[in-house]
Every structure is written in C-alpha cells, then in structure tokens.
Amino acid sequence: MKDRRKNIFLVGPMGAGKTSVGRYLAKQLNKDFYDSDEEIEKKMGVSLTWIFDLEGMAGFRLREMKVIDELSALPDIVLSTGGGCVETPEVREILRQRGLVIYMEVSLKTQLDRLKRDKKRPLLQGNNPQEVLERLWEEREPIYEGIADLTVLTDSRSVRDVCEDILAWLEKHGLR
Numbered sequence: 230m231k232d233r234r235k236n237i238f239l240v241g242p243m244g245a246g247k248t249s250v251g252r253y254l255a256k257q258l259n260k261d262f263y264d265s266d267e268e269i270e271k272k273m274g275v276s277l278t279w280i281f282d283l284e285g286m287a288g289f290r291l292r293e294m295k296v297i298d299e300l301s302a303l304p305d306i307v308l309s310t311g312g313g314c315v316e317t318p319e320v321r322e323i324l325r326q327r328g329l330v331i332y333m334e335v336s337l338k339t340q341l342d343r344l345k346r347d348k349k350r351p352l353l354q355g356n357n358p359q360e361v362l363e364r365l366w367e368e369r370e371p372i373y374e375g376i377a378d379l380t381v382l383t384d385s386r387s388v389r390d391v392c393e394d395i396l397a398w399l400e401k402h403g404l405r
C-alpha cells in the first residue's frame with residue numbers, strides 16, 4: 230500500500246478552483262499534477278461536452294472512475310477531480326484509501342460568479358446554473374464533508390491564498 234499521505238486529492242463543487250489550485254499546489258510541492266477531466270479528454274480526444282452528449286452521465290462517470298483509479302495509483306501526485314466524482318462509491322473509497330482528501334468549499338454566489346462565462350461544464354449548459362448548482366450542493370455537500378481530511382474556504386481568496394492555506398496545514402501536520 231502506498232503512503233497515503235503522499236497523494237493529494239482535491240474535491241468540491243464546480244468553480245471551487247480544484248483545477249487552478251491543484252496545478253499551483255503541485256508546483257509548490259514538486260509533485261506531478263493531474264486533472265481527471267483533462268485526462269479523460271486527452272484519452273478520448275474529444276471534449277467533456279461530447280462525452281456527455283454521446284454517453285450520458287453514466288458513461289462519463291464510468292470513464293471518470295477508471296481514470297481516477299489509474300491516476301490515484303501513481304505515487305506522489307496532486308489530483309484535481311471533477312465535482313461529481315464523489316457520487317461514485319468506488320471513487321470515494323479509492324480517494325479515502327490512497328491519499329489526503331481536501332474539500333474545497335465555495336458559496337453559490339462565488340460559483341455563479343466564477344462560472345458565468347463558462348462553456349465547458351455540460352451540466353450548466355442550457356440549464357439554470359443557480360438551480361443546478363443548488364441541487365448538486367444539497368446532494369453532494371455531505372459527501373464532500375464526509376470524505377475530507379481538510380476543508381478549505383475559497384471565497385474571496387486567490388488561488389495562491391488557498392494554496393498557502395493548504396501548505397500551512399500540511400506543514401502543521403508534518404505532512405510536507
């Protein structure tokens with residue numbers, strides 16, 4: 230079994246900044262960075278929107294689970310996940326077992342603000358973003374809380390601030 234503490238997994242809702250913070254954090258920690266959505270797109274050679282259109286949510290979740298299973302088995306990485314990965318029980322188990330899980334918390338207002346011009350999130354396209362994000366928050370927030378080793382606040386914080394908070398926590402717990 231790998232040293233659970235060497236891998237860092239970022240979870241949380243769309244717009245929390247998982248992809249942005251993960252990339253920055255990995256540099257600071259000198260670890261390899263992966264983003265599950267980016268890996269899926271790379272493997273398939275098409276956008277997430279295409280995958281959602283062609284295979285639906287269930288098809289996407291299956292691909293997501295496989296990619297997270299593969300990536301999380303690598304040593305010493307930062308992995309930014311997609312916001313809905315925690316809906317898959319196997320993924321929750323994998324994340325808990327193979328690394329530190331960091332929940333990036335964000336308010337609805339900040340999500341709406343950060344995602345207002347976004348075209349890359351299939352679940353928001355053609356839907357009322359506020360309604361979708363509220364519903365997903367209700368379904369998933371207890372799951373994020375339940376699997377997290379650390380929760381970080383991201384409202385009114387820059388990517389760098391959030392990263393500094395994570396680094397300080399790792400330092401405090403002798404994990405850096």
Ligand SMILES: Nc1ncnc2c1ncn2[C@@H]1O[C@H](COP(=O)(O)OP(=O)(O)O)[C@@H](O)[C@H]1O
Binds near residue numbers: 242
């Ligand atoms: N802490 C932050 N402060 C301001 N804008 C941010 C912050 N984190 C991310 N963003 C912006 O919000 C959008 C969504 O960020 P992203 O990293 O893709 O989030 P996630 O991967 O959690 O969905 C991007 O445009 C990004 O530049």
Ligand SMILES: O=C(O)C1=C[C@@H](OP(=O)(O)O)[C@@H](O)[C@H](O)C1
Binds near residue numbers: 314
């Ligand atoms: O919340 C979700 O179900 C999703 C979140 C997205 O990732 P981000 O959380 O990085 O935006 C992406 O995986 C896909 O659009 C579905």
Ligand SMILES: [Mg+2]
Binds near residue numbers: 247249310311
């Ligand atoms: Mg992302």
